[in-house]
Amino acid sequence: MLFVALSADGRTVSLAGAERWEREGLMRLKRQEPFFCPACRQEVVLRSGRYRLPHFAHRKGAACPVEHEPESERHLTGKRDLFAWLIRQGMEAKLEPYLPAIKQRPDILFRHGPHLYALEYQCSTIDESLFRERNDGYRLLGIRPLWVLGAHHLRRSPKYSGEVQLSRFQWLFAHRAPHSVVPHIWYYSPETKRFIRLFRPLPLSVQRTFAAVDSIPLSSFSFPDWMAPCPLPLSPTFWERWLERKKQWRRTFPLYPNQTVRRICADFYQAGIVPSLFPTEAGWPVPRGYLWETAPFIWQTYVLLFLLGKTGRPATAVSLFQWLDDKIRTGRLVPRRLPLVGRDTYREAVGEYLHWLSLLGYLRREEGDQLHLVKPLSFPSTVDQMIHQDAALLEQIHQTSALSCYWSTLEFGRVEKMSRKQEKMNGMVNNNSCIDYLYKEE
Structure with missing residues (x-):
């Protein structure tokens, strides 16, 4: 359906605002001459009614390349x-x-x-x-x-x-x-x-x-x-709701496994992690977290698994991204590709998460882009203990002055x-x- 068509002599005829015309005027225009689609040049029909906006429409069976x-x-x-x-x-x-x-x-x-x-x-x-x-x-x-x-x-x-x-x-x-x-x-x-x-x-x-x-x-x-x-600020109850979601992840994630979830759980178990007891330090929002389709607790746990596997040995951001790329190729992780956002990729979200870990004292970044995990992660033995640890870490986040700039980016939209x-x-x-x-x- 179109608002704009061409008359027989090539003039542009627009029906935008034509709902204010008298019905007789529309009928007179309809009888006056044929109209044509500006794209395919096929004849179109002027249609109007009591409850529909006046518009042009292709005849039944017409094939227009832009419709x-x-x-x-x-x-x-x-x-x-x-x-x-x-x-x-x-x-x-x-x-x-x-x-x-x-x-x-x-x-x-x-x-x-x-x-x-x-x-x-x-x-x-x-x-x-x-x-x-x-x-x-x-x-x-x-x-x-x-x-x-x-x-x-x-x-x-x-x-x-x-x-x-x-x-x-x-x-x-x-x-x-x-x-x-x-x-x-x-x-x-x-x-x-x-x-x-x-x-x-x-x-x-x-x-x-x-x-x-x-x-x-x-x-x-x-x-x-x-x-x-x-x-625009986030909802006043945002952090409370986020902790509720973390609790839900812990209690329901392994319950409805598809093939991808089974692979992820196998990776966690192989690393000695019960899926519902993923580290307290995983599953937090970062400003560019929208560049992942995969839930935050999963991709962030994979980042921590990589760092844990490199304890005592040098790790770099390059090797971390290569490792994550392999998880993407096997379908365990899924980045979100947004054609209108530019060339940002999941790596920006990972970089923000690494920065967050360093501000909390878990990660040290050294010359040559080396990454060192310097503070033990939290691995309680029950879901209830882990939920308590989640709340405690959130309290630490809010009380850590070094994180004030980071959270202002998230909560108030730093330009x-x-x-x-x-x-x-x-x-x-x-x-x-x-x-x-x-x-x-x-």
């Missing part, structure tokens, strides 16, 4: 709302422009400052390969892709405050504001006319994560606000400026020649 999934009324309304939102801010914006160089049609193309943006409002689920293909196409033209999910995708936990469920599909939409290290996901609800911002995700598993979430009226929000780093080199790596280089698409006559 990959059906559009819903929610998508049409949201697309119209976001276009009007940009226009009200004085943006030079175009609705549904066809970009022949990449054979793509973003929902909205607009310019802000020197940069050109493609805004996509995604209501249906699409394959990751198609998502990446669209992003790559925009970046090829120097266009910055911006994605907004339909708010119906967001699932909050009815039981745990501050916990949400994010599918692998939703994780694809995680991106960072310029100069921020922490990702966020944007949603929009055309029913309530509000943006929903999910910020600072701290994953517990493949799909469950703690996050800060807020809701913002479209009418009181601007695009510069969108691009600014967000200092880190991205270098121009990193921006280029992220495919965010401006290309003024693409601005012509804003003025191109169809």
